[in-house]
Amino acid sequence: MTHFTMLGDSWAQSVDVQEAKTPSQMEFSKREITQLLSRLNQTGDVNGNVVPIKNTTGALTKDGEVVDPAEQSLLNKLIRHTLVRNRNQVEVLQRDPTSPLYSVKTFEELRLKPELLKGVYNMGFNRPSRIQENALPMMLAQPPQNLIAQSQSGTGKTAAFSLAMLSHVDPAKKWTQCLCIAPTYELALQIGQVIEQMGKFYTDVKLAYAIRGNRLGRGMKLEQQIVIGTPGTVLDWCTKFKNIDPKNITLFVLDEADVMIATQGHRDQSIRIQRQLSKDCQMLLFSATFEDSVWKFAEQVVPDPNIIKLKREEETLDTIKQFYVVCQQEEDKFKALCNLYGCLTIAQAMIFCQTRRMASWLATQMTKEGHQVALLSGEMTVEQRAAVIDRFRNGKEKVLVTTNVCSRGIDVEQVSLVVNFDLPVDMAGDADNETYLHRIGRTGRFGRRGFAVNMIDSERSMDVIQQIQMHFNRKITKLDTSNLEEMERLLC
Numbered sequence: 001m002t003h004f005t006m007l008g009d010s011w012a013q014s015v016d017v018q019e020a021k022t023p024s025q026m027e028f029s030k031r032e033i034t035q036l037l038s039r040l041n042q043t044g045d046v047n048g049n050v051v052p053i054k055n056t057t058g059a060l061t062k063d064g065e066v067v068d069p070a071e072q073s074l075l076n077k078l079i080r081h082t083l084v085r086n087r088n089q090v091e092v093l094q095r096d097p098t099s100p101l102y103s104v105k106t107f108e109e110l111r112l113k114p115e116l117l118k119g120v121y122n123m124g125f126n127r128p129s130r131i132q133e134n135a136l137p138m139m140l141a142q143p144p145q146n147l148i149a150q151s152q153s154g155t156g157k158t159a160a161f162s163l164a165m166l167s168h169v170d171p172a173k174k175w176t177q178c179l180c181i182a183p184t185y186e187l188a189l190q191i192g193q194v195i196e197q198m199g200k201f202y203t204d205v206k207l208a209y210a211i212r213g214n215r216l217g218r219g220m221k222l223e224q225q226i227v228i229g230t231p232g233t234v235l236d237w238c239t240k241f242k243n244i245d246p247k248n249i250t251l252f253v254l255d256e257a258d259v260m261i262a263t264q265g266h267r268d269q270s271i272r273i274q275r276q277l278s279k280d281c282q283m284l285l286f287s288a289t290f291e292d293s294v295w296k297f298a299e300q301v302v303p304d305p306n307i308i309k310l311k312r313e314e315e316t317l318d319t320i321k322q323f324y325v326v327c328q329q330e331e332d333k334f335k336a337l338c339n340l341y342g343c344l345t346i347a348q349a350m351i352f353c354q355t356r357r358m359a360s361w362l363a364t365q366m367t368k369e370g371h372q373v374a375l376l377s378g379e380m381t382v383e384q385r386a387a388v389i390d391r392f393r394n395g396k397e398k399v400l401v402t403t404n405v406c407s408r409g410i411d412v413e414q415v416s417l418v419v420n421f422d423l424p425v426d427m428a429g430d431a432d433n434e435t436y437l438h439r440i441g442r443t444g445r446f447g448r449r450g451f452a453v454n455m456i457d458s459e460r461s462m463d464v465i466q467q468i469q470m471h472f473n474r475k476i477t478k479l480d481t482s483n484l485e486e487m488e489r490l491l492c
């Protein structure tokens, strides 16, 4: 069965078209995409088989929670509706330092086709993002240039290469010219949705998804100019079934390189795909992080690259007032938290527990006490988690109980109070300073004040809080939660 979607089709039209066809010719409708996206509690292995998320690659925490980078990336995409602000300077390393360096402040300067410019504005983009200012002119340059670009999630990479692909293709040519690979089929679908939206007025360009379940007849040549998929299926389409002629590809995009290399199979398949392409094919690689391993991989995939990097804005404790509360045991921590509840709900608060079990126990207890709290737990599907975070972000819930694993990479700006119900510790039980900073720190200089309250229930945890205090060289003050007046004076 083949599944395609066409740019410019309205939802109703595509359903009509689909219904008129035999199953073997069916197209991938928006509804199907939505359905696929809603099956996010499952993911595929490198061979395209559906496997439960617990079996995927990813570090296992003490609590048995899986930190799956692809899942995390998808969660970030699902909950983000706006560009991530970043005021750092973009670092550009040109392959040819003597060639002029172009950057644009408007989309007009890019001389896009009118249909594309309309699509960009229709998405609500007024001006290029920080990384797009430099990356877009490079990606659209003639003769083509290769690019490796790194910036944190949400800074506009996907939108940038989607625009590059759309402006690259020649709609008169009825074969695949742009190929984009992503680590999972959900991530590939997300990219496809951006291309569809951006190409809404560019109806001659067609898009196909090379993802599991999409089988084409051997030798049947694809007419879609853009193909997005996962490495396994793309490789099959290029080599085994010969649906795409890799020598006809003139733009190759590899997205989420850091997530891609977390799966050995994907890494090798990506390299095998790249080897099939012609020497003058333009290659673009994107990554949110840039450890050595990502860099090594990037160099294998992208010859003679220009490099663009946008540093993440650092978290700081400068505008955070930190406290600790001494409790005898767990029950007392719960009581202290209930005393704090009034302060928690003045703005919004996040409560961190060490384990999933503890988080759900705490949420249940607080609910029993009549407090309204939301729980973000590893047992939920990605989609359920995205919904909880969305509600919290929109202020529908004031207090969110979670574990560190669950909330990784999620920043909700309006949180003004963070409670470490359990202190962040490493496997040896020592202070995990990095996690502490992620939990309570603020990025950049937004300047708003924040509070952090740490619950201490043993000598060991007292020792941990002292380690944290020494590490950051910032005072952590004792707070008496039974003295409501003093507490309110300090916190509220």
Ligand SMILES: Nc1ncnc2c1ncn2[C@@H]1O[C@H](COP(=O)(O)OP(=O)(O)OP(=O)(O)O)[C@@H](O)[C@H]1O
Pocket: 073, 076, 077, 080, 081, 082, 083, 084, 124, 125, 126, 127, 128, 129, 132, 151, 152, 153, 154, 155, 156, 157, 158, 159, 160
């Ligand atoms: N120039 C722009 N102006 C306004 N919004 C933009 C612009 N470019 C992208 N966005 C929006 O910002 C959000 C993040 O963009 P995008 O998904 O392209 O970032 P990303 O760096 O690829 O992150 P991720 O890899 O997590 O998807 C999206 O909601 C997107 O629609």
